[in-house]
Amino acid sequence: MGMAAGGESNSTTTAALTSLWVEPVSRGRGVGDRLVVAVLAWAKTAGFSQVLLWVTEGNSHAEALYERNGFLRTGEVIDQPRREFEMSVEL
Secondary structure (H helix, E strand, O other): OEEEEEEEOOOOOEEEEEEEEEOHHHOOOOHHHHHHHHHHHHHHHOOOOEEEEEEEOOOHHHHHHHHHOOOEEEEEEEOOOOOEEEEEEEO
């Protein structure tokens, strides 16, 4: 139905949600929320105090998913090769 991955970031206290994908027929059924919650639980258990991710500009469905799970834009932006916004949540 979907998959997500989390890992270390550049900081010993911060993890990264590095990928998330839900098959199209399963979207809108809470699968993405459960995957995000699983990565957050892993990060907390592993001793991280924050999780970061990057979301592509215009991907409003993904950004809404992350916001529902406590993520907020940090103000960091990258523009190469496409515009992406950093988001974070404190655990």
